Amino acid sequence: MIEVKNVFKSFNGEFVLNDVSVLFEAGKCNMIIGRSGSGKTVLLKSIVGLLEIDRGEIWYDDRLFSKLILNERQEIRQKMGMLFQGGALFDSLTVEQNVMFPLNMFTNQSYREKLKRVNFCLERVRIERANSMLPAELSGGMRKRVAIARAIALNPKYLFCDEPNSGLDPETGIVIDKLIKEITVDFKTTTVINSHDMNSVLEIGDKVVYIHNGYKCWEGTQEEVLHTNNPDLNDFVFATTLAQQIKKQGI
């Protein structure tokens, strides 16, 4: 469980997050949705501590993460997995070494055990026969999937994904969504996903939080999102012509 309480974050005097409070429960896919530039990435990075918040509190279960010093944060971070918007693979390491990296760092397993785990993770994201390739040799979507494999290598307790399926074809996107859902349910992870893709919201979102210009405008469940009266959210959810027509004909 992760709790965000009254968080403010500004850059050069301009507030990007305004009084955001939200609770992310374990074993659920929590989706943060919002337009491009609304502050989703900033919120996610503030939650994991890559950005220092101006005011407010961030709790990981019973620990006040935002007040911990770096060494104490490191302990909690070893239980985190994060997928960055750009992948952030280590570009001097091969695919296999990338996924093995957290295992090397934090476990004492033998090479064989580690390799088994690496191949298992890579299989789950449908990457085959690419173990010895470098990130530069992969397609954008493949990079993303390898990054997911790296994020789940240590069975994280908290999983953060910044737009996990942007840049993927719809089919692979759904595979990734389902994978994240599976992991969340199987390991009772607290999963927080940034997205502006309504498909994945409807596919896997247990809880949906809508961010608009740095304010949390709305939160609710997957079904509620379709029947909301909030005009901003409505515009966002029914942005495409297809969605509008479906809405007109009744959901």
Next chain:
Amino acid sequence: MIEYLFINFGKYFLMLKRIFARPGKFSIYYRQTITEVENLGINSFGIVVIISVFVGAVITIQTNYNIENPFLPKYLVGVTVRDSLLLEFSSTMVALILAGKVGSSIASEIGMMRVTEQIDALEIMGVNSASYLILPKIIASVIFFPVLCLISMIVGLFGGYLSCFLGKIIPPSDYIYGIQYAFYPHYISYALTKTVFYAFIIVTISAYYGYHVEGGAIEVGRSSTKAVVHSSVLILLANLILTRILLQ
């Protein structure tokens, strides 16, 4: 300006503190250090050798040209070449060259990792990124730059010999006598001590600029320029201070 300086100093020392705080698993650091010895040290071998040979040869010719006086013994050329190499060239000049080669590569490597969020990815895993990325480089260069310094001395003296031998500057036997004449072994330890300090300066300053890049490719380029300029200036400053302390 002054404020800028103080902020940078503060951030620099905070970074140093993080580098030496709680490093991770020994086996991983060991492996990284070996890789860095190859990247930073062994790959600089060629440039150090080439420059030292030529500089040794040129100093020999110039010195001979300057003291063309029948009353001065020829072996003085050897003495001068040896002292220039040992006292200044093989430590300070080589360090300036390494600042250009190694410093810019460290700053751009780490800077690129910063802008592509690879450093963030390390942090999220719970890895002490400053320590993981920089400590192996510090250890590798503090160990290996003095080796490069020694090599530069030997090769430089050999360059001088070559120019005597091939260019008939002075009789090679005079040169050999000269480089042994009134030799203080302390000169070598003096040069090696300086080099250890220089190695630390080059790596930490360059890593500092790389680690604190914000932005994109242009800022990475700018940081690597700054890394070279600022580490060179600091090397010269350290040279002054260390010389004052060590050569009383």
